[in-house]
Amino acid sequence: MSPYQKKQLQKKRNNIVRKWHRRVGMTAMIFLINLAVTGILLNHYEALSLHKKYIQSDWLISWYGVQSVDEINCINASHNYFCQLDDKIYFKNGDSISSFTSEESDQLFNATGKDEINYMLTTNSLYLFNAKFQLIDQISRQSIDLSQGDIEGLTTEEFNLLAEPNEDQFKLLSDPQAIDSINQLHKRSQITHLKFVQDLHSGQLFFSGGTLVSDLMAIIIILLGISGIVSWQKRINRPDECCK
């Protein structure tokens, strides 16, 4: 092979490398833009309150696999329904439904109403709500002293009745409209914007496939960096091409 042929072959090889470097670079750019934008959002999530806002899109909620439930067990106390789904407790008063986030691992135990106060007993606490289901107070069950007599407006007998284990107080909610409303409220308080951005950043939004694609793109970016440096070095070493 003559020196001219060698030079032509080398030039052809370089062109192929450059062409593929460009093509792969353009593809990786989409991934890099995603990384950069989501990275900025993650750096400032507190200021943007991403951890306090929830995804409202039904499509995204179903993408995450959040399912509606067909049956909801509730306690009926003084014409109010107390229903628990995960760590959320839902109150149904007529057509109005409101929610309350209980402490982790806290389970709804019983509920009753007296003198316009709704008492809700969970495994850990006694909660007091007004007629509009605004939280008046939360009293730890450990701090309740039955020897003191009156417990936040309940007599010792009334409190003992409330605290007595009785599986029968839970009944299936029969109103389909209420079940639907609770499901809607529940689903729209599951995925925070922060989780969505984290998953988009890591590729986990697309489950294990997304993570693998992210890994692959990360390797490609490393290769792009290397091929870019190699290509640049070759050009600056050539006296006929100036790339300063």
Add this chain to the structure above:
Amino acid sequence: MMKAIYTIFILLATLASTSVDAKTFLTEKELLSQAFPEAGKTSDSKHNKQTLWLDDALQSKIENILSHPYPKLRIKYWKNEKKTVWILEEIGKVKPITFGFVITDNQVELARVLTFRESRGYEIANQSFYQQFNQTKLIQDYQLSKQIDGISGATMSVSAMKKIAKLALMLHQEVMK
């Protein structure tokens, strides 16, 4: 390199999402016995347990401090001459942190974390950090009279404790009027 950074990020994200059980550093009774050592064994009647109902005017002042209304309609507190004890909650990042504040003569006498439920930021439950709040007063615009140094990695917990210190001082002023 990217993969290593990536793996670290995923590990951190996993750690951040791991649920950690609530840690109780001090109980209500222990706080009361520290606040009122002269009362001896804790009992509500000895410490004069009282209730403060949060009306709209008070909630508005609270909102100026916390940037949101207090989630309860009433607050229980203990009062003895010039001293009040407050057990208040504020969300750090996602979960509420329970704080105990003893206020005497419009100054913080004792600041403590009672229960910490977050997965990160527990460094605030440290004696050296608590001490920064001692003798702190409320100055104009609900600001603390002393600079409270932050803790790296516990920014939101520190912010929550500073807010609750301001709230306890403001509520003390309200009940002492």
